[in-house]
Structures are given as C-alpha cells and as structure tokens.
Amino acid sequence: MNPRACETIEPALSALADRELFGAERETVVGHVAVCETCRRTLEDYRLVGAALREGIQIGSERDLSAITWPPRLAHAPSPPLTRWQRLIYDVTRWVDPWPVLAGAAALIALVVGVWLVQPAPSPVNMVEIERVDAEGPVMVIPGSGGKMTIIWLFDADDQPDVTPTPI
Amino acid sequence: MRSREDGGEPTEAPDDVWVAKAQKGDSNAFGELVTRHRRRAYQVALGMLGHHDTALDLTQEAFVRAYQSLAHFRGEAKFSTWLRRIVTNVCLDYLRKAEHRTPTASYDEALGVDDDDPDGVRLASTLESPDSGVWRKELGTAIVAAMNTLTPEQRAALVLREIEGLSYEEIAKTLDCATGTVMSRLHYARKRLQVLLREHYER
Ligand SMILES: [Zn+2]
Secondary structure, eight states, rough: HHHHHHHHEEEEHHHHTTTTTOOOHHHHHHHHHHOOOOHHHHHHHHHHHHHHHHHHHHHHHTSTTTSSSSSSSSSTTTOOSHHHHHHHHHHHHHHSHHHHHHHHHHHHHHHHHHHHHHHHOOOOOSSSOOOOOOOSEEEEEEEGGGGEEEEEEEEOOGGOOOOOOOOO | OOEEEEEEEHHHHHHHHHHHHHTTTOOHHHHHHHHHHHHHHHHHHHHOOOHHHHHHHHHHHHHHHHTTTGGGGGGSOOOHHHHHHHHHHHHHHHHHHHHHHHHHHHHHHHHHHHHHHHHHOOHHHHHTTTSSSSOOOOHHHHHHHHHHHHHHHHHHHHHHTTOOOOOOHHHHHHSSSSSHHHHHHHHHHHHHHHHHHHHGGGO
C-alpha cells in the first residue's frame, strides 16, 4: 500500500474505531482499510490497548473504596498537589482518629499549666513577717469587714528575698 | 438500609430524589449518592492518574466539590454526568499543576513513583488487584508508563472514551472543547500508546 495513502487515512482510524466517522469520509477510510494490512493492524492495536486499559481499570477498581465516604474524614481536603509535608499531615489526619491525639494534647497542656500553678509563689518584697505556718496553698485571702481584706502569702522558707523581713 | 453501589438501576429512589434531599441540607442523602457513584468516579480518576491512593483522594475531593456546588445543579443533566465532569476537572487540575512543577520529579511524585522506580512499576501494581491472576502485570506496567507520557487532556479523552464509553460529543461537553479536538486528542493518544506498547502485542 502506498504509504502516502496511509498517512492521510491514519488520523481518521481512531474515529473509525469509535464509530464516529460518517458519510463520504467514512467510505474512504473503510475502503482503504479493506485493502491495507498496515492500517488494519493499527486498528487491531487500538482495540487491544483499549481492552487492556479497561481490564486494568476494572480490576484496579475492585478494591475497597469505603475510604471514599460522606461526610468526608476531613471536612476540607487540601487541594492537591501537596508538598511532602502536607501529604504526610493529610494522611495522618485522614487515617488517624483525631480524638486520642487531641486528648493527649489536652493532657499535656493540663500538666504544663498544673506544674506552673503549683510552683511556689514568688516572694513578696517589703513584707512584714507575722508568723510562719505550714499550708497547702500559696495564698490565702480572708475577707474582713468594711471591704478590708487580709492576704496571707506563703512561700518557701528557703526562697527568702534579699530584703530582710521586718519582724513586728 | 442497604445502599446500592454504583452503576445500574437503583433499587430504591432514583438519584434526583436524593439530590433534592441533599439540596435541602440532608447530608445522609448525599452520602447515599456518594455510595452509589464512588466506584464509577474512582474508575475515571484511576484511569487518569494511574495511582490508587491519589485516585482515592481526588475522588473524595470531587465529592466535596460536588457537595459545595450542589445548589448550582439544576437537574438538566443526570447527576452522574455532572459528577463525571467534576471528577475529570479535579484530576485535570491536579495533573496540570503536577506538570508545572519540576518536570520529572514532580510528575513521578504526583503519580507516586519512587525515584529509583522510573518505569512506574509501583503504578502498575496499583492497577493490579492483590488477588488477580488474570491481569498481565507486565502489560499493566507498560500501559501505565505509556499513559504517563500523554498530556492530561489526552488521558482524559482516552479514559472518557475507553472506560466511560462516551461519544465524542459527550466527551467534548465534559472537557469543554470541540469534537474535532476530541478526535485529534484520541488519535495522538492511541498512536503514542500503540508505539510504546507495540512489543507487548506479539502476533
Ligand atoms: Zn493504510
């Protein structure tokens, strides 16, 4: 077959295979294919490639797709493409249940705040020492009459300020 | 209540009933649509991306976008047609962005290929089901590697034709282009696959 003829026919072969060629153009291409072994082979190749692609997708899509769900595991999935780090964060948040992680974070914060709270209170300056006592909390506030208030501030004995207390 | 999975005629209410409910804010109704259509949607994504995890993510992403624009769905087309368009666009966006990043590395990364796995063997294994003795792995590997050399638009046209069985007119509508463009994209896509896969078809 004249290779020039194949060159002009070839762009239409794909459409012929898809039954998307009509009228006179179809007649011409069909007429050529009837007598051209090369173009028939091309059509057969197209058919085989299509069949293999369909088969691959069919088999590939038989896997478990329950991860595609509603509502989605992540309300606003980040728009791809993702950087490696975004990918990692996205995967972790998708597949890891967030509640234990959040609970862990809350516990850590509570611990840090707790440690900060139970630290001995800073020693006041210019204080007047009345009496030394043992107590649980660092500060005691005792409301008095007429809007007056007695505040007892406790601190560790070995955390004395430089200023020497003035005993009464 | 058992929900049907994708394709075929629904055993219960048709799609538009669920769409109407979902449009009124019924999230469970949209969940029913997701269950029904996720396999078909995933097939399109897998065909375009060649990678299971990415296809899974982008199918989910497409459903998120569908839900967000559900108010604009007027029921002139079938829900499945409308959804297919969204899935295709989500995958196209992804592939185009991947293309614009550093050529080889990003393309491989986007498709989940290791640097030391330039032939896309892992991609092919995603096309291969764990329990499949039928699928010819070597051919699968070659097909996915060959698909990776196509432009995003060529891939989309080929998948919509071969997997979804759409007419050129339907493909043109899905991809917002002329039918002549569809014809030439398919021609170049098949030509390329034919050349790259020739040795796998011994006759
Ligand atoms: Zn010929």
